[in-house]
Amino acid sequence: MDGRNSMPERSALEVKPGVEGGHDGMKVTPKKFRKKKQEQIDIQKLAGEVREGARTSLSKAITLIESSNPEHKEQAQNLLQELLPYTGNSIRIGITGVPGAGKSSFIEAFGSMLCNMGKKVAVLAIDPSSSLSGGSILGDKTRMEELSRNRNAFVRPSPSAGTLGGVHKKTRETMLICEAAGYDVILIETVGVGQSETFVRGMVDFFLLLVLTGAGDELQGMKKGIMELADGIIVHKSDGDNIPKARKTVREYMQILHFLQPATPGWMSKALPASSLEKTGLKEAWEMICQFETTIKESSYWETRRLEQTREWFQSMIVDHLIDSFFNDRDKKTQVKALENAILKGEITVTQGVLKLFS
């Protein structure tokens, strides 16, 4: 039971993947029956169970939040509104890493340490491009086995590739649900390529970057601008013979960080060595984060940033809605394509294209 309670329990909601994805050609359950089942969700009761820390209820709540079924959407928002007053009390940590940096093993070791310190730790994943990165599917079942079994931990696997679109937009809401469920530390892992780091940076208090030894080689494969988002850098796999090399790499990163503007005003980003294998440097990483929390709460930027993040989230959702509803309009799409072709052929100017589109 323990090892599984973090899996999305879709059955509890009678939501079939096919229904969620909008392809209902496969449904066998009569519509009436399904509807009746859905109506049985008692939002008040579910909210109460979530707050009491019932893990199956938490899984159920998150599945409801992630569902794209229109009826679920309304229920999800009602649930979220019930829980809103109990949110905001965690420390939100974003974790990213260069390929091969050992993100999962770090989260497992780091999260287990926090759990053993008595913290309740939730692990979420954001993967805006899940359909492109097949790697995470394979890993879902086996990764973070130790942490998943810890009673203080809740590990939400990243959504399987291709089955759910736009789930990343729900990570913020999932985070709020976890906070209402009493989780003290939320670890949000970036998965996949693209803009995931920027998404995560926009919803966390502290952003941690995992790298390997040999800054030069690493940095070449590193995504543009990623170092400038980090409040802390962990030089991972600093164990055995690798320790002297890791120390050198820490110094190199400290030097580069010195060149960059701080990711958080009032905080000088730091680099530290750590090993998940030898369980070293994990305590120091947590101390760095605690020091960050104290410093930034003192400067009152902590709350300012969170309000700003919520405001930006609202603005970006408005803009997303405007753009989606425009570009998803089939007529507009055809018109844009035709005008784009005319522009690329040099037949009309870009401004003329825009004027024609909105005339």
Place this chain on the structure above:
Amino acid sequence: MDGRNSMPERSALEVKPGVEGGHDGMKVTPKKFRKKKQEQIDIQKLAGEVREGARTSLSKAITLIESSNPEHKEQAQNLLQELLPYTGNSIRIGITGVPGAGKSSFIEAFGSMLCNMGKKVAVLAIDPSSSLSGGSILGDKTRMEELSRNRNAFVRPSPSAGTLGGVHKKTRETMLICEAAGYDVILIETVGVGQSETFVRGMVDFFLLLVLTGAGDELQGMKKGIMELADGIIVHKSDGDNIPKARKTVREYMQILHFLQPATPGWMSKALPASSLEKTGLKEAWEMICQFETTIKESSYWETRRLEQTREWFQSMIVDHLIDSFFNDRDKKTQVKALENAILKGEITVTQGVLKLFS
């Protein structure tokens, strides 16, 4: 005459700043008379004059492009369409620099060298935040005096702070006009703060960053991510006693560039020393740009990037239009503000806010 032919000749179009800015409280010319004057612009004739290289006509054409008068807008687009077939034959170079790097003196020395090599050089400026950066106003009249007097050069001063909104959106079109007028090299200078570098990177082939000696100190004040946009870095003021220090800085930048992904696929960004005072390194800078042109044209990425830039320009203008017309709607603005307050107070969820806004 020579020193002034690059100034915007607004009088030729009878456009008063007040009219351009949309504040028509000051207009004294009777409307009928103004209208008659405007209709006198013979677009075909103006296009012909621009193509023949008449500088007053070029200034007149740019002023027409920059005008926000609705009638001018249509004429401007007709003019641009006339000239479109003759555009695209220049090399487009963006130039930015850390504060104090001596951008103007570099452009003056570099541009003059190119003119003396027989190239026709146009200098444009982009300043998306002109109302914030008062510095450029003072400099407009005196800067680049030598280059302005060169018969192969066309120096367009940056728009005065505060008088014209959104002129930066016209820099691309101004660039096209200059190309039709036969300019071989377009230098686009970033002015002011904010997003100007990203704007410029999105419209040029080669992006040049000017820095001073002492990479460490410099980088601290450097805008985030700016080095990653650069195809080349010039360590400026490499003259006199400063030469050894400049050489060291070049090595430091080369090392940092080695860590970063190339700004242009297939090109390894380089750092070079140069002095506008002693006129050294300018030839080498030009050779680097020519080498870049050869390399990137061979890989066919040259044309790919330009088409991609045009496509992105069209897309971004569509998105701008969608966002502007939404957020400029007074009712919507009030509604957004009220919902935002409810969200920040924790009364409703962000998703509920968006649903309410579009219901």
